[in-house]
Amino acid sequence: MFEWGDDTFKSLANRAEPRPQAKRAAAPAHLKAKIYSGLLSIQGETGPLASLTATNTDGRGLCIFEEGVRILPVGEQVKSLNFCSVCHARLLGEKLSKAPIYWKNCPYADFHRS
Amino acid sequence: MKQVPSCSPQLEIQVQSADESISLNVSDRELVAAVLGKDRKATAEFVDRYSDAVYNYVRSRLFPYTDRTDDLVQEVFMAAWQQLGSFRAESSLHTWLLAIARHKVQDYYRALLRQPVSLEEPDETAVLISLPQFDDALDAERLSAKVALTMAALSEQYRTALLWRYWENCSVRDMALRTDKTEKAIERLLARARRAFKDGWNHV
Numbered sequence: 001m002f003e004w005g006d007d008t009f010k011s012l013a014n015r016a017e018p019r020p021q022a023k024r025a026a027a028p029a030h031l032k033a034k035i036y037s038g039l040l041s042i043q044g045e046t047g048p049l050a051s052l053t054a055t056n057t058d059g060r061g062l063c064i065f066e067e068g069v070r071i072l073p074v075g076e077q078v079k080s081l082n083f084c085s086v087c088h089a090r091l092l093g094e095k096l097s098k099a100p101i102y103w104k105n106c107p108y109a110d111f112h113r114s
Numbered sequence: 115m116k117q118v119p120s121c122s123p124q125l126e127i128q129v130q131s132a133d134e135s136i137s138l139n140v141s142d143r144e145l146v147a148a149v150l151g152k153d154r155k156a157t158a159e160f161v162d163r164y165s166d167a168v169y170n171y172v173r174s175r176l177f178p179y180t181d182r183t184d185d186l187v188q189e190v191f192m193a194a195w196q197q198l199g200s201f202r203a204e205s206s207l208h209t210w211l212l213a214i215a216r217h218k219v220q221d222y223y224r225a226l227l228r229q230p231v232s233l234e235e236p237d238e239t240a241v242l243i244s245l246p247q248f249d250d251a252l253d254a255e256r257l258s259a260k261v262a263l264t265m266a267a268l269s270e271q272y273r274t275a276l277l278w279r280y281w282e283n284c285s286v287r288d289m290a291l292r293t294d295k296t297e298k299a300i301e302r303l304l305a306r307a308r309r310a311f312k313d314g315w316n317h318v
Binding site for chain 2: 006009010012013016017019025026027028031035036038039040042044047048050054055058060061062082107110111114
């Protein structure tokens, strides 16, 4: 007779792994998009985002819409708004598994390309 | 405030060893500084660079009940943002994020085990059976496959209890502390889970 008790399961745990370890997969693009949107949203709750001017100065590329805002003769406060929150790329990026967005330097497009 | 002891030393080792190939470098600090500065492109890079690792970790810990993976991964990154100011680069950002992910998974286990369970006493005699076949007949791969199949057929609560106790090496005392249950209640839950596993094992 054999009891499936504590020791049996400890032994089993040492010899078998019931969860797949090797099958690695990339996080889905729509999940990355949601995480990015969520982070920008909570960052915005505690004050403005970094200005597009500063982002551009740091050498990080802007998308075509952000670049348009950056060169506008408006204050830095406007350039610190979360434009991604009202962009159609966000909607497509979060909802579709293969979103048809191709803008250069758009995070949502990059998630779906990678 | 109740002191909840650290669980799962094996997991700590796994997290560290998985990170060996990722060097602690300046770019982590630069990235963190930029994210803290609310640079949107740095934030996108942060997500792109680490979401695969967090996703794989969470998914593997929740398998086969992976439907909560996306929610937990998002929670990991939101928690990371809240705590990012305390990141001291004593470990890599990768290790730091997986530590947050580990806590989120433990929270998930805890919530599952806090749900009410049947109060029926386990029939301990039912756990007495003939010698299980896994001693010599099955190699490690087949054994793992059979365990995975048996686990998949269990209720989420039973499966979580077994994984937490035996595969995450959490003591009964720690499980009781973390779920606000008595050790006796956890023992009863484990006994029922073991019996269910045994029943499933004989039918896989």
